[in-house]
Amino acid sequence: MALQTAGFVLCLTGLQLVHAADPSNYVAAVYEHRVILNPNPRVPLDRRSALEHMKKNLRVLEEQTALAAQQGAQIIVFPEDAIHGFNFTRASIAGYLETVPDPEVVTWSPCADPDQFPDTEVLHSLSCMARKNRIFVVANMPSRQTCSRAIDPHCPVDSQYQFNTNVVFSDHGTIVARYHKQNLYFEAAFDTPPKIEYVTFTTPFAGRFGVFTCFDILFRDPAVTLVKDMGIRQIVYPTAWMNQLPLLAAVQFQRSFAYAAGVTLLAANIRAADFGMTGSGIFTPWDSLIHHDAKGSSGKLLVRTVPVLDPTFRGKGVDDVRCTISPFSGYRQKNQGSKELEKTQMLPTSSFDRKQGDFETKLCHKDPDCIERGLSENPTTFSSIMMYDNFTLVPLLGNKGNLSVCSGSLCCHLLFRRSVTPEFYALGVFNGLHVVHGTFYLEVCTLVKCTGLEHSSCGGETEHAHTLVDFRLEGTFTTRHVFPGILGSGMTLEIPDHSGWESGDRFYMSRTGMSSGLVTAMMYGRHYERDGV
Numbered sequence: 001m002a003l004q005t006a007g008f009v010l011c012l013t014g015l016q017l018v019h020a021a022d023p024s025n026y027v028a029a030v031y032e033h034r035v036i037l038n039p040n041p042r043v044p045l046d047r048r049s050a051l052e053h054m055k056k057n058l059r060v061l062e063e064q065t066a067l068a069a070q071q072g073a074q075i076i077v078f079p080e081d082a083i084h085g086f087n088f089t090r091a092s093i094a095g096y097l098e099t100v101p102d103p104e105v106v107t108w109s110p111c112a113d114p115d116q117f118p119d120t121e122v123l124h125s126l127s128c129m130a131r132k133n134r135i136f137v138v139a140n141m142p143s144r145q146t147c148s149r150a151i152d153p154h155c156p157v158d159s160q161y162q163f164n165t166n167v168v169f170s171d172h173g174t175i176v177a178r179y180h181k182q183n184l185y186f187e188a189a190f191d192t193p194p195k196i197e198y199v200t201f202t203t204p205f206a207g208r209f210g211v212f213t214c215f216d217i218l219f220r221d222p223a224v225t226l227v228k229d230m231g232i233r234q235i236v237y238p239t240a241w242m243n244q245l246p247l248l249a250a251v252q253f254q255r256s257f258a259y260a261a262g263v264t265l266l267a268a269n270i271r272a273a274d275f276g277m278t279g280s281g282i283f284t285p286w287d288s289l290i291h292h293d294a295k296g297s298s299g300k301l302l303v304r305t306v307p308v309l310d311p312t313f314r315g316k317g318v319d320d321v322r323c324t325i326s327p328f329s330g331y332r333q334k335n336q337g338s339k340e341l342e343k344t345q346m347l348p349t350s351s352f353d354r355k356q357g358d359f360e361t362k363l364c365h366k367d368p369d370c371i372e373r374g375l376s377e378n379p380t381t382f383s384s385i386m387m388y389d390n391f392t393l394v395p396l397l398g399n400k401g402n403l404s405v406c407s408g409s410l411c412c413h414l415l416f417r418r419s420v421t422p423e424f425y426a427l428g429v430f431n432g433l434h435v436v437h438g439t440f441y442l443e444v445c446t447l448v449k450c451t452g453l454e455h456s457s458c459g460g461e462t463e464h465a466h467t468l469v470d471f472r473l474e475g476t477f478t479t480r481h482v483f484p485g486i487l488g489s490g491m492t493l494e495i496p497d498h499s500g501w502e503s504g505d506r507f508y509m510s511r512t513g514m515s516s517g518l519v520t521a522m523m524y525g526r527h528y529e530r531d532g533v
């Protein structure tokens with residue numbers, strides 16, 4: 001866990017010094033829950049046994065809600081699958097399902113009025129957590145909704161939808177929002193909702209929040225539409241995310257989304273060590289409080305004060321906040337061009353001025369041609385598989401340079417200088433349809449630390465690096481949706497010093513003076529329109 005504050009704040013200064021009592025701030029909590037799983041999720045359970053299982057998880061959530069409220073939290077987010085687990089079939093999850101009434105149609109606090117709808121024990125328990133502790137609760141649970149095949153062509157053959165559902169309770173325990181996950185991740189138990197749902201709810205302390213779940217973060221709908229078309233600047237985000245370095249660790253992409261979209265993201269992941277699931281955080285566009293723990297076996301509550309970012313919220317001081325957040329436009333500082341790398345001397349120059357002779361000799365297996373080409377501006381490209389995609393890469397040789405690598409219309413340019421270490425880095429490009437574990441079109445420029453000295457080690461998973469790198473990375477993207485990210489050694493999250501569009505179609509980011517080694521710098525472009533081709 002670390003409180004990571006960016007050196008550069010666009011609209012706000014002294015974020016950490018503000019008080020919750022100030023109406024332009026509020027206190028948020030997320031809980032990373034070590035989920036107690038059903039060991040045989042494919043075997044159907046009767047309702048009583050399913051409830052017994054879920055109560056084990058609900059008891060933990062209840063304790064954590066009380067702890068969060070004691071620390072002043074006004075909203076708490078729990079992870080996806082935190083109550084029931086995962087890997088069910090459509091039939092085996094039956095005992096776990098409850099019907100969640102549509103809050104647009106029915107105003108209902110299950111805690112205040114437990115008998116209004118039958119078989120709603122989980123809703124009742126969550127509603128009471130919210131009501132007792134005077135806190136908004138965001139939880140994820142499996143739900144059913146009956147439908148008629150006569151009037152709805154999407155209605156499943158058994159005349160009920162089964163949804164992966166987020167439910168939001170007000171501090172009175174009233175259900176104020178219900179969201180059915182749109183982008184399912186191989187979840188056999190659930191149906192995709194017949195219509196994309198754009199769900200928001202309003203709080204008295206921070207205005208509007210949007211809701212989506214896990215894999216949704218990689219797709220346009222509902223995530224990007226909520227932000228770009230509906231003006232949502234605060235998101236609650238239950239997730240059950242399997243980490244995958246070098247580009248898609250949970251906190252890494254959460255950081256990138258909040259930065260790129262200019263939103264606060266309250267992200268709660270589950271902890272399931274056997275499945276590589278960990279990584280939660282409270283992110284503003286500028287800074288974050290995170291938890292990533294691949295080894296431990298307990299849950300983790302994060303609580304922090306965050307500024308209100310909803311521009312429609314009528315509170316004191318919001319004018320300062322809403323000033324210039326414009327999703328996917330980057331964060332520029334006045335008077336800065338492409339020269340900041342040369343101008344900034346935050347690292348001792350001596351560490352950049354030495355030649356890396358020994359390292360190049362080793363990397364090039366003593367081939368002088370290789371060394372020569374590598375130190376020139378056009379080193380030979382190679383390919384390596386990174387997260388199932390065939391990237392084209394060029395090696396970084398020497399301790400500074402200016403490199404390019406292209407794939408189709410996407411050219412990635414890197415200006416860098418680095419400290420002297422025996423670590424191998426490469427600049428990579430991928431422009432194509434990703435097809436493993438989901439289908440989505442990517443335009444990616446990335447600088448990665450390779451895990452060894454072989455080309456094939458570029459794209460491998462590592463959390464550690466010693467090399468300090470100052471860089472400026474630029475790409476000729478055809479999408480406007482570029483998610484910049486910088487990951488330092490030991491899962492430290494950084495944001496760029498600057499980022500933005502240049503000459504209309506080039507997105508860049510730059511960073512100098514990092515205090516930890518660079519693991520990954522990426523500009524992860526999503527070309528939503530090309531997902532279907």
Ligand SMILES: *[C@@H]1O[C@H](CO)[C@@H](O)[C@H](O)[C@H]1NC(C)=O
Binds near residue numbers: 041
């Ligand atoms: C879920 O299913 C996958 C694939 O069938 C399997 O590898 C994994 O062990 C299962 N997890 C649980 C919790 O049952």
Ligand SMILES: *[C@@H]1O[C@H](CO)[C@@H](O)[C@H](O)[C@H]1NC(C)=O
Binds near residue numbers: 383385390
């Ligand atoms: C990756 O692409 C290169 C050419 O772009 C090709 O030579 C290589 O075989 C591909 N690798 C794999 C594993 O498909």
Ligand SMILES: *[C@@H]1O[C@H](CO)[C@@H](O)[C@H](O)[C@H]1NC(C)=O
Binds near residue numbers: 402
């Ligand atoms: C890097 O190379 C590009 C062209 O490849 C050039 O336009 C740019 O000026 C170079 N930058 C530096 C600092 O050498």
